[in-house]
Amino acid sequence: MLDTAPAVRAAEGRPGRRDPGPARPRRHRPWPYLLIAPTLAVIALLMFWPMAQIALMSFQKVGNRQLAGAPAESVGLENYRSILSDELFWQSLRSTVLFAVAAVTLTLVLGTLVGLLLNRLSRRMAALVSAGVMVAWATPPITAAIIFTWLFGTTGGVVNWLLDLLPDALVGGGWTDYNWFATPLRTYTVLTVCVVWQSFPFVAVSVLAGLKSLPAELLEAARVDGAGAWRAFWAITFPMLRPIFLVLLVLSVIWDFKVFTQLFVMSGMANRDAFNLSLYAYSEAFGGMNAKLGLGSAIAAVLTLLLLAVTAVYVRIMVRQGEVS
Numbered sequence: 001m002l003d004t005a006p007a008v009r010a011a012e013g014r015p016g017r018r019d020p021g022p023a024r025p026r027r028h029r030p031w032p033y034l035l036i037a038p039t040l041a042v043i044a045l046l047m048f049w050p051m052a053q054i055a056l057m058s059f060q061k062v063g064n065r066q067l068a069g070a071p072a073e074s075v076g077l078e079n080y081r082s083i084l085s086d087e088l089f090w091q092s093l094r095s096t097v098l099f100a101v102a103a104v105t106l107t108l109v110l111g112t113l114v115g116l117l118l119n120r121l122s123r124r125m126a127a128l129v130s131a132g133v134m135v136a137w138a139t140p141p142i143t144a145a146i147i148f149t150w151l152f153g154t155t156g157g158v159v160n161w162l163l164d165l166l167p168d169a170l171v172g173g174g175w176t177d178y179n180w181f182a183t184p185l186r187t188y189t190v191l192t193v194c195v196v197w198q199s200f201p202f203v204a205v206s207v208l209a210g211l212k213s214l215p216a217e218l219l220e221a222a223r224v225d226g227a228g229a230w231r232a233f234w235a236i237t238f239p240m241l242r243p244i245f246l247v248l249l250v251l252s253v254i255w256d257f258k259v260f261t262q263l264f265v266m267s268g269m270a271n272r273d274a275f276n277l278s279l280y281a282y283s284e285a286f287g288g289m290n291a292k293l294g295l296g297s298a299i300a301a302v303l304t305l306l307l308l309a310v311t312a313v314y315v316r317i318m319v320r321q322g323e324v325s
Contacts (some may be wrong), residue, residue: 211241
């Protein structure tokens with residue numbers, strides 16, 4: 001026979017078990033925090049502690065005597081006043097911003113085009129092309145700088161040799177001894193090519209991953225409605241991949257603002273007109289006979305604040321779009 005007791009108790013309003021009452025708040029256990037504590041300690045040691053030291057030194061006079069053990073002398077905002085009144089600082093800032101605008105734009109455009117191309121290729125061909133372009137992204141910056149210095153060099157440079165083979169009516173003459181690093185504009189032209197060559201594969205692969213996640217039905221419906229590739233990209237692909245493009249934009253700005261190795265190898269410290277903020281900070285800190293770590297730290301702090309401002313704008317946009325709760 002069926003047990004009707006539960007039904008009878010439910011009908012009479014008498015539950016079978018005791019009411020547990022209001023739920024008790026769960027206690028926060030310390031174990032998850034203990035598991036991530038080693039990682040946080042490493043990050044604090046390798047990142048936050050040096051940043052704190054740089055912020056502190058930016059308000060001090062730190063030279064050879066201080067490096068030898070003498071106590072640092074507090075100078076307040078003198079280092080910041082010194083760099084803000086230096087014309088070279090504003091020239092370096094201008095070069096940094098203009099280079100970042102050009103490099104970021106070309107990187108995003110070229111990377112997006114390559115990503116769209118990879119999405120249309122067959123699986124085997126896409127894997128082959130992806131492996132080829134990722135070689136550029138995996139190349140260390142110093143190696144890439146040496147390669148492009150050789151390619152654009154006046155002695156045995158491949159670019160000058162190829163340009164000299166072309167008709168003079170097309171590209172002009174005198175390319176044999178053409179110095180690509182004689183002026184800041186030429187130097188930054190080569191630097192932009194080098195940085196874009198290294199950076200666009202990451203954008204291409206990221207865009208390809210985003211394209212693979214798009215619903216095929218939307219693009220198929222757009223094609224049925226007669227939309228071309230250009231119209232489908234701006235009406236469907238770009239709006240759905242906007243968060244990815246925003247992340248790529250912020251990362252590219254951060255990376256290109258603090259380019260140092262390639263410019264140092266190509267231009268060195270003799271051509272001060274070609275300085276960006278990173279090379280300017282290095283020159284002020286270590287370029288002379290007497291170290292000026294306070295001035296270098298102040299320049300580094302200004303560069304960090306600029307990048308933090310870019311990151312803050314990114315976070316604000318993401319919050320407005322509802323990507324961050």
